[in-house]
Amino acid sequence: MSSAFTCLYCGKEKQQSESSLEHAIPQFMGGEYAPKIFQLPNVCKTCNNNLGLWVDASxxxxxxxxxxxxxxxxxxxxKSDDPGLPLRCMGRAQIPNLNVPDGHAAEHWIGPSGETVTWIRPHDERMDSYTGGNPIDTKKKPxxxxFFPVSESPEKHALGLRSFHRALDKRKARKILCAELRDTNGAAVNPKIWGFDSPTPDEETDRDVIRxxxxxxxxxxxxxxxxxxxQRFMCKLALGIGYSLFGExxxxxxxAAEARKGVWPASDGTKSAIRGTSTLFAGxxxxxxxxxxxxxxxxxVMKTGPSWSMCVSIDEKLPFIIELGPGSMASQHVNPEEGYALLLFPYLENCVExxxxxxxxxxxxxxxxxxxxxxDAIRGAAAQFDAQLLATSS
Ligand SMILES: [Zn+2]
Structure with missing residues (x-):
């Protein structure tokens, strides 16, 4: 009875008990809404656990x-009661007199209408370039x-609030509101109703320093x-997508061997010889x-010259291009003349193949x-909503 399998990412023989279900397209790209063919049974737990943090998150x-x-x-x-938009990251904030404990960093984020978020979170030197730091730490460590809201219009206010909570609700974060909330009659509103914590005296001091x-x-x-x-992500995605579409x-x-070298770089410094153009160099x-x-x-995924290649982009920008294999490969999912396209809309929890x-x-x-x-119709409505938001600035 043989129940061994070869792990797609490391190429090692593994026992069935070491397999774990993997989405070839990670969650942040909208992978959970992708067609079933992108679910991989042949990935080992070691790869699944390590690559999420060090490769996908990188x-x-x-x-x-x-x-x-x-x-x-x-x-x-x-609309302002959409789930809230992802915040944009400005970088590590250097605010004089702000109390940032050892092993922590203060990060500066901006909401959709210019709301400011200063997040004092645990810092992991190995993930110095990760926005938000170590994503696992910030789920567990306090x-x-x-949050400094904007109050020029109810729409802006509501969207800002939703965006703040969307970004921080899955983190172990205390949430401090840095404004007084009043209802339409001018009466003070308890911030707890809006999901905020009561600041400690130290947090009140920090709030004033940031303000x-x-x-x-x-x-x-x-x-x-x-x-x-x-670099490693490109190779990992090439293996996952290549296998999903073209099989064994x-x-x-x-x-594939070169892509594996790229996913798990050799300790002797040997580089992967896979052909591709990385994000910052594809321009x-x-x-x-x-x-x-x-x-x-x-x-x-399309045939370019003698090879199948994959191009990945976000909002028509930041493309990378990587080779998947020779053009002789056949796929039941890909039309060799017309190519293959998967458009993922993680914000809409939707995809189009x-x-x-x-x-x-x-x-x-x-x-x-x-x-x-x-x-396109949603995008049209979104453009109108955006123009409305802009028009309500004071
Ligand atoms: Zn593996």
Missing amino acids: YAKSWFITNYLAEAARLLCT SVAY AAIHAGNIPVQLSVNTKFD ECLSHTT DTPFAKVAGYPGAVAII LTMAALIAHRLEVMKHPALEQI
Whole structure:
């Protein structure tokens, strides 16, 4: 009775008891709403546990991806009682006289209408370039988030509040409101009703220190960037998507072996020879415009020259391109002439699967794709909502 399997990511033989279900497309990209073919049974627990934190999060929590995903969500937010938008990260805040305990960092975040969030959270040096720090630590270790709302309009106020809670509710964070809330009759409202904690005397001091810095109009921030934030992730996604679409055949080529080297770099420094162009070096390629979609995480698979390649972009930006294998590979999911496109809308908890040819036809308005017409309508409503929000500024 043989129940061993070869792990997709590390290539090692593993017992069935060591397998764990893995989404080839991670959650932050909207992977849980992707078609079933992207669920992988052949990933070992060691890979599943390690790669989420060191590979997926290195990409997802990089300053670039964090902020472009926030932009993408904004294009699809149609009303103030939507779930709230992702906050944008400005970087590590250097606020004079702010009490930041040892082993902690103060981070500066901005809400959809310019709300300010100062988050004093545990710092993990190994994840210096992760926005929000170590994502597992901040779920378990205490932190404090100070929220400075805007009050110019009820819509802005509501959206800001939702966005703050969306960002921090899954963290072990005390939430301090840094404004007095009044109802329409002018009576004071208890912040607890809005999900905030009562500040301790120390937190009141910190709140005043941050407020003074905001009023002075200058909070210096420091940004830590790892330029190789996407290298291992590109290889991991190439293996996951390649296997999901092309099956076992994908693994018999040297491309897969090179991708594995990229996921688990050798200690002797040998580099993966996989061909691709990483996020910060692909630049503003016209390809990302064609092979992307506004507000979407776009995964495009097409034949380029002698190979199958994958292009991944967010809101038509930050593309990376990586080889999946030789063009001779066949797939029951991919039309060799028309290519494959998966547009994920994590903010809408939705995805659209189509051919690359159908995507281009839709974009050129040659032939409209019904599911994308619906997305376009949401984007239109979101643009109106955004203009409304802007118009209500004092
Ligand atoms: Zn493994």
